Amino acid sequence: MDTVGIIGAGNIGTSLAHSLIIHNKKIVLVDVSEVALEESSAEIEKLLKFTHMYLNEKDRYRTELIQNVKFTKSVEDIASCDFVVENITENWDEKKNLYRDIDRICDNSIIFGVNTSCISITKIGALTDRADKVIGIHFMNPVFLKPCVEVIRGYYTSDETLDNVNCFLNELNMHSVVVRDFPGFVSNRISHLFMNEAVFTLQDSVAKPEEIDKIFRECFGHKMGPLETIDLIGLDTVYNSLIVLYESYKDSKYRPAPLLEKMVNAGLLGTKTGQGFYKH
Numbered sequence: 269m270d271t272v273g274i275i276g277a278g279n280i281g282t283s284l285a286h287s288l289i290i291h292n293k294k295i296v297l298v299d300v301s302e303v304a305l306e307e308s309s310a311e312i313e314k315l316l317k318f319t320h321m322y323l324n325e326k327d328r329y330r331t332e333l334i335q336n337v338k339f340t341k342s343v344e345d346i347a348s349c350d351f352v353v354e355n356i357t358e359n360w361d362e363k364k365n366l367y368r369d370i371d372r373i374c375d376n377s378i379i380f381g382v383n384t385s386c387i388s389i390t391k392i393g394a395l396t397d398r399a400d401k402v403i404g405i406h407f408m409n410p411v412f413l414k415p416c417v418e419v420i421r422g423y424y425t426s427d428e429t430l431d432n433v434n435c436f437l438n439e440l441n442m443h444s445v446v447v448r449d450f451p452g453f454v455s456n457r458i459s460h461l462f463m464n465e466a467v468f469t470l471q472d473s474v475a476k477p478e479e480i481d482k483i484f485r486e487c488f489g490h491k492m493g494p495l496e497t498i499d500l501i502g503l504d505t506v507y508n509s510l511i512v513l514y515e516s517y518k519d520s521k522y523r524p525a526p527l528l529e530k531m532v533n534a535g536l537l538g539t540k541t542g543q544g545f546y547k548h
Contacts, residue, residue, distance in 0.1 A: 269436050270294060273346030275366065276355030277301070277308035277339075279502065279540065280383060280409050284353060285337055286315045287411035291440050295337040296345050305339040312337065319412065347373050351436065353381040353405060358508035363387065364395055371396040379429055381405035382420075385509040386452045386460075386516070389422035399424035403433055406455060409500065418455050419444040451516035452509075459497075460510055460522070466494035467525035470545070477545045495545040498528075499538035507532045 272288055274281050277299035285295045285308070299305050313334050338345065343366070346352055352370060356362055363384075370380070379401045382392050393399035404420025417437055421430060430446065437444055447454050466480050475483075481493020498506050507529060513522040531537075531544070538544030 269351040269432075269439075271296065271349045271351075273298065273349035273352040274355065275299075275343065275346070275352065275370070276357075276383075277304045278355060278357075278505075279500065280407060280411070281355040282308040282311050283315075283409045283411040284355070284383075284407055286312045286319075287407075287440065289333045289336045290316070290319055290412060293336070296349055297337055297339050298341070298343050298346060299339075300341060302341060305341070309334065309337070309339055315410075343369055344373055346370060347375075349374070349378065351379055351381065353383055353407075355383045358385055358387060358505060358512055360387065360512075363392060367392055367395040371398065377401075379403065379432060381433065383407055385456045385505065386512040388451055388516075389420050389449045390424065393422045393424055400426040401429050403429050404449065404453065405433065406453065408455075415442050417442050417444050418453060419446045420449050420453050421446055422449050452513050456509055457513065460506065460513060463494045463498050463506060464510055464522070464525055464528065467498070467528045470495065471525055471527040499544035499546055499548070501538070502540055503528060503537045503544050504532050 271294045273296045274285050275298045277297055281297065285297050288295055297305070297308060299308070316333055352374060354366065356366060367380070376398055380396070380398070382389055382402060382404045383406060384392070384404065389402060389404040393402035396402060399422065402422055403425045404422070406418035406420065408414040419433060434444055452460065469475060469480060470477060477495045481496050484490040484493040492500065507524050510522055510524040514524070535541060536543045539548045542548050
């Protein structure tokens with residue numbers, strides 16, 4: 269898997285591309301937005317300048333590595349890739365159309381890694397003629413500082429696919445925790461509950477954003493508070509994931525906070541727009 273196709277140039281797609289190129293992978297980064305691709309390129313260059321501060325290998329991580337990334341608006345360009353990771357928005361209609369396209373474009377031997385927050389891997393695999401080669405790979409942000417990856421096995425995901433993905437992760441000095449395929453899996457089924465409840469506490473004027481986050485950082489030892497995390501992920505992404513969880517389980521505990529929906533409607537999406545629960 270020397271050439272990896274990444275579909276979606278948002279926060280996680282950009283972070284993944286950066287992590288892969290510092291491990292000598294070539295990338296085809298696809299997005300429908302030219303602006304998103306330009307912002308992704310600038311962010312990767314910035315990340316490359318500071319990677320050595322974390323990994324102490326200054327000479328290896330040069331900004332010239334950006335040349336190993338092909339930025340493109342054409343999904344057809346992933347035809348040459350050895351592996352594909354999808355990171356687009358949590359919208360079923362968009363994912364449905366995308367997977368039907370890439371199933372046609374890519375050779376039947378190519379594995380599809382689904383970097384979804386909540387949507388069933390089995391449901392996505394059913395859109396393709398390679399359900400055995402569709403697997404959930406939930407990378408965390410920033411990717412190169414998160415050695416553990418939540419891997420989700422769909423109903424038809426084969427042992428061979430799982431072995432190949434684990435070998436790929438080992439090349440990146442990462443390891444997996446393999447979980448079963450239920451909407452939200454482990455990480456987001458739990459994390460979205462406390463992020464959503466943090467918005468409810470803000471909505472109810474229990475505390476200010478910085479006070480809510482301070483409790484999680486300084487009392488629980490989290491590196492980021494829940495509202496800071498939502499800003500990083502994107503309020504729209506968290507909202508869409510909660511909708512998927514709500515519709516999947518028909519459980520009111522996943523009902524998005526009205527304040528979260530209001531902010532999404534106002535275009536206050538976090539770091540991607542410069543304003544969420546905080547100014548960026």
